[in-house]
Amino acid sequence: xxxxxxxxxxxxxxxxxxxxxxxxxHEVLKGVDLLVSPGEMVFLIGPSGSGKSTLLRCCNRLEExxxxxxxxxxxxxxxxRTDINTMRREIGMVFQAFNLYPHLTALGNVALALRKAVGKxxxxxxxxxxxxxxxxxLADKARAYPAELSGGQQQxxxxxxxxxxxxxxxxxxxxxxxxxxxxxxxVLEVVRDLRQSGMTLVIASHEMRxxxxxxxxxxxxxxxxxVEEGDPESLFNDxxxxxxRRFLRDVRR
Amino acid sequence: MSALQRFVATFLDPDVATRYAPQIFxxxxxxxxxxxxxxxTGLGVGLLLAVLRAFGFRVVNAVLIQIVDMLRALPPLxxxxxxxxxxxxxxxxxxxxxxxxxxxxxxxxAFAEEVYWAxxxxxxxxxxxxxxxxxxxxxxxxxxxxxxxxxRLAIPPLTNRTIAITKNTALxxxxxxNEILGQSISAEAFSxxxxxxxxxxxxxxLLFIPLVVASRSLELRYGRGAR
Numbered sequence: 001x002x003x004x005x006x007x008x009x010x011x012x013x014x015x016x017x018x019x020x021x022x023x024x025x026h027e028v029l030k031g032v033d034l035l036v037s038p039g040e041m042v043f044l045i046g047p048s049g050s051g052k053s054t055l056l057r058c059c060n061r062l063e064e065x066x067x068x069x070x071x072x073x074x075x076x077x078x079x080x081r082t083d084i085n086t087m088r089r090e091i092g093m094v095f096q097a098f099n100l101y102p103h104l105t106a107l108g109n110v111a112l113a114l115r116k117a118v119g120k121x122x123x124x125x126x127x128x129x130x131x132x133x134x135x136x137x138l139a140d141k142a143r144a145y146p147a148e149l150s151g152g153q154q155q156x157x158x159x160x161x162x163x164x165x166x167x168x169x170x171x172x173x174x175x176x177x178x179x180x181x182x183x184x185x186x187v188l189e190v191v192r193d194l195r196q197s198g199m200t201l202v203i204a205s206h207e208m209r210x211x212x213x214x215x216x217x218x219x220x221x222x223x224x225x226x227v228e229e230g231d232p233e234s235l236f237n238d239x240x241x242x243x244x245r246r247f248l249r250d251v252r253r
Numbered sequence: 254m255s256a257l258q259r260f261v262a263t264f265l266d267p268d269v270a271t272r273y274a275p276q277i278f279x280x281x282x283x284x285x286x287x288x289x290x291x292x293x294t295g296l297g298v299g300l301l302l303a304v305l306r307a308f309g310f311r312v313v314n315a316v317l318i319q320i321v322d323m324l325r326a327l328p329p330l331x332x333x334x335x336x337x338x339x340x341x342x343x344x345x346x347x348x349x350x351x352x353x354x355x356x357x358x359x360x361x362x363a364f365a366e367e368v369y370w371a372x373x374x375x376x377x378x379x380x381x382x383x384x385x386x387x388x389x390x391x392x393x394x395x396x397x398x399x400x401x402x403x404x405r406l407a408i409p410p411l412t413n414r415t416i417a418i419t420k421n422t423a424l425x426x427x428x429x430x431n432e433i434l435g436q437s438i439s440a441e442a443f444s445x446x447x448x449x450x451x452x453x454x455x456x457x458x459l460l461f462i463p464l465v466v467a468s469r470s471l472e473l474r475y476g477r478g479a480r
Binding site: 057060062085086087089091092093095097100101112113117158161162165 | 377
């Protein structure tokens with residue numbers, strides 16, 4: 001049994017155990033474990049409605065888990081003593097629909113939390129924001145509004161927004177699903193760079209090819225449970241479970 | 254006397270106009286002052302109410318919605334008359350200009366609250382999630398992410414409503430406020446000539462046309478980048 005924080009080092013950056021989420025009488029997550037080590041890139045795959053998004057949202061308490069425990073860098077995320085707003089700065093989140101603020105420029109989008117949540121002065125916040133826009137290859141778009149950017153550029157701004165807070169981990173919820181096929185590559189390129197720079201990433205995605213070549217570990221979720229997990233090689237080439245085989249067959253078709 | 258001459262003599266008599274100009278100009282100042290006070294109070298209180306509603310306290314919101322609905326349903330004149338002629342019976346006497354300001358501010362606040370609220374609720378949940386995920390608090394998210402977008406959406410319906418309600422300062426004539434219309438009616442009574450009413454009409458147009466124009470340029474300005 002788990003004894004939270006009892007003399008254990010932060011061997012995992014994200015340590016979610018037995019996470020449950022119930023809506024009414026529908027159990028979306030039925031006790032999921034998700035353990036992520038520093039620098040790891042973990043992919044969550046599975047059919048829509050399998051609980052991938054809900055699991056990610058539980059990991060920064062955008063959704064309140066109905067049960068289980070979640071530690072971020074050894075800190076109990078669900079404890080009432082934990083300042084959730086401070087903790088969320090350590091947990092970057094990237095959304096399927098980008099969710100950029102349409103009334104702010106790319107720079108403003110990235111700088112907002114630096115100024116208001118972290119409390120940095122405007123000039124410093126904008127300097128950091130610009131650095132992070134450069135990191136995703138969009139320094140020249142700093143003054144552009146989201147409506148003036150392509151989907152791929154918007155998603156990269158969203159990644160810069162998460163990155164600017166220097167999170168311990170970034171959660172991505174289907175980051176390329178809303179993109180036109182020709183724009184997917186630029187976003188995956190950024191993800192690959194993040195991985196190489198040592199960022200810890202958990203990505204819910206349908207990009208099987210990318211998962212296969214870039215992921216350290218893949219979890220297959222179905223009906224709110226982890227059905228199977230392993231390194232991409234064995235999970236994609238030699239799935240143990242019938243449900244995994246069926247899902248992989250379906251997405252390949 | 255031709256029909257045209259009769260018309261001019263009735264509505265555009267220069268002597269009458271000159272005689273009552275100071276009195277009606279004073280009315281203009283009163284209308285302007287009360288109108289401005291109504292706009293500031295109504296839009297301000299309306300915004301506070303919408304923000305209060307966003308916090309989602311169930312009991313507070315139930316009461317708030319009841320009051321807002323009542324204020325939107327009642328004709329402003331009824332509110333003005335009840336306060337002005339009713340409250341003295343329970344020992345509360347309020348000067349007429351103050352009654353006019355309070356009543357119209359309350360009505361504008363009620364309508365404005367609904368408009369702001371519609372703006373707030375139309376901001377997609379993803380905006381809240383994105384902002385909260387970066388560590389912004391509920392209040393910061395409301396202040397820096399949701400309200401700026403909601404206010405843009407609110408501007409066109411809000412300016413229309415503001416103009417419609419601020420024009421109701423003319424209702425002050427029913428309780429003896431010395432605003433444009435009140436002054437003009439008394440001038441008309443004394444002179445037996447409609448010219449003061451013409452002057453009132455012209456002043457109302459001069460007063461409200463800038464507002465109408467301003468609202469249009471606001472709409473154009475805030476259309477950009479909001480899409």
